[in-house]
Amino acid sequence: MSAAQHSSFVRPNQLVGRRSLLKGLGIGAVALAGAPLLAACGGGSSSSSNSLTFGSGSSDDVPKRAYEAVIAAFKSKTGNNVTANVVPHNDFQNKINTYLQGSPDDAFTWFAGYRMQYYAQKGLLASIDDVWDKIGGNFSDALKKASTGADGKKYLVPNYNYPWGFFYRKSLWQAKGYAEPKTFDELKALCATMKKDGLIPIGFADKDGWPAMGTFDYINMRLNGFQFHTDLCAHKESWDQKKVSDVFDTWKALLPYQDPAALGQTWQDAAGALAAKKTGMYLLGSFLTQQFTDPAILADIEFLPFPSIAVEGQESVEAPIDGLMLSKKGGQNQAARDFVNFIGTPEGQNAYYKVDTSNLPTAKGADTSSYSTLSKKLSETIANAKNLSQFFDRDALPAMASNVMIPALQSFIKDGSVDVKNLESQAKTLYAAQ
Template sequence: MAHSFTDPIVSRRRLLRGAVAGAGAVTLPSLLAACSSGPKRSGDSANSAVTLGSNASDPVPRKAYTDVIAGYHTSSGRTVDVRTTDHNTFQENINRYLQSRPDDVFMWFAGYRMQFFAAKGLLDDINDLWQGFTGFSQALKDQSTGQDGKQYFVPFYYYPWAVFYRKSVFQQHGYQIPKTLDEYTALAKQMQKDGLVPIALGDKDGWPAMGTFDYLNMRANGYDFHKSLMAGQEAWTDPKVKHVFDLWRGLMPYHDKGANGRTWQEAAQTLAQKKSGMAVFGLPHPGQQFAEADRGDLDFFAFPEIDPQWGQDSVEAPIDGFLLPRRGGDKDGARQLLKYLATPAAEQAYIAGDPNNIAVNSAADTSKYGALQQKAVQLVSSAKHVSQFLDRDTRPDFASTVMIPAIQQFINNPKDVDGLVNDIERQKKSIFATEG
């Protein structure tokens, strides 16, 4: 069974500022050590391995990528040195990484965040490789294309965001799937009475709570408003934005306390341990924290409706993949690896080891997908709009330096919405005013 991905490209205004965002692929234990030693340079031994910078630091994806690279070695005889570091360290050091001596290939994200670094001249285009790629829709090609019309990205998988829960917990208490925000709130209230943390949340890393903001915004104001807000074209002081924070404030009593001191992994573990009832996550996040024997108990539902005008027509479904850094050493070896990573065989090898994602190549065999994967494909394919997540749909500098601390501030003190949005808008004007 094959499927297609229909994510529309979101056009963006040109970026001219630097930022701290994204993924730096370096070897543990030291970022500095990797930056100083770096991968091999042109002229090094032809037999030395191509280096691949990886942010897949959790056990499940890390093992799945090991299987992918083993398949590449078997088919090509070539070796790859996978350099893995903690996911968030990976994200926070991207500028320094790309401007020093990066690996030959590194993991990254589609759309706006890829375009930002392409526009800064830190990536090599792979137009020649795309001419030979098959199985990628035009929408995927659009999400892999820079602002100059050239392709820079090899898409590998996507994953939708939704509200996750354990089926056995819902069955035990007789809970029903909420369709509207009122029903969601009533369910959370009942879970609290039943001794559960209604909604698990861990925002120590800064980005997990963005998924909740995006869904509240798209459900209350529609996808087009989300798109223009992320592009800097709407005021954060707009009553529509204040309404989003007001809605979220109404849900805050049902979230786990101390979220800013908890990682997303720790939040997902409370779901696995049946201490919490629900959590807003991307498909891979809770699955990676569940024991294999319990994964069949994991399920999700679409984030509830707020305004019937928009219903549940928008889904967050970020796309992950691979890029070629401008300063990488082994260009030929890197391109050979990228060719393999664009094949259905590579995607299938990964998905077999990490059934928490969805292959993007239309020729990938999805017949062995589990129930959760099949449901994820249906959720995305039936969506009218597909977003890429807040920190991928806006400028990296705005997401990292403004929105991460702003949302964490809101979690700590959800009462001062006016002060919060005024501060966001002031900083937004400064950052977006630098665009040409």
């Protein structure tokens, strides 16, 4: 997700009273720091050979408990202790640059793609080729490639991935007689019908800046193809061209159908509206289902791949890969290497999935026997895709995603206007500085 490169930190003593810094988890020797800002986590490599620190941006309840389960399983298997520092998701991303240059944890949660390669090139990560020598057989070639830096070394162990698409409640669609749209024209027609029926056709939330990137990515890939998406993110293609303008012009057709409160609500807010049947569908990643704690609602959720528009049908799927990496300091800690190795095994990923079923394990041999009908469909969607994109702010330069794209998309959502010449001017400056 998005990562504005802010450098300001809240001092730990300013946090006292807002939230206790340490909370017992009831899982052995693990301590969980719930500090609201990244400044409160970190501390570098543990001095003990059988302990490590783990920085996590998985702060929502379900993924937080899933990593607690992984840590407990790791401790049971190895006897190693893990001190986990959990930071609110957006704060973790927004502070990652300064975090890695300060006193980072040994291991930490992060993403595949350019966001991994960028910090590897800055010399802020430890390569883990030795770990991959042990677990490499557990992953597909696509996952291996996504975990590899520009220097050819491995820096990430994938834990899970999750497709983006439209999610909706089956019972609502059945009651209204809605059919799944296969094309963009069918999508627009369905939205018009939903609006007449008193629904907000497309749930939408962009208070945090990053969710709108998913819509941009899909329309761009459906209009211009996967390679153009990749090249635009790398600034091998210009922003000041008709292909980019066409993306926004096509998107304009959906603006009247998207939640008008988008800029003031989080993705969790929009998930609640979908659960309450106030919205007809919602474009987001499958982590959306973490919010549905009522089994009846979760069982009522269906997934719809983004409809085709022009060049490639539905061949490309936005399916970001999340996993674990080691900081430069953490690379000196064998316990930390053992920890990222563990998450690359079926055993480690099974421990995670038992708690968080919204994300799909990436390791071959992981237990899929408990997959729900929805999980099976999500898995098949990824397996059948010819191309997997990571997500704009993972495929692009961090500063381009955070400092340029977020305000541009939020402005577009507000009034339907965008200045592609300005986007290109800023892109030239930022990419030239790398």
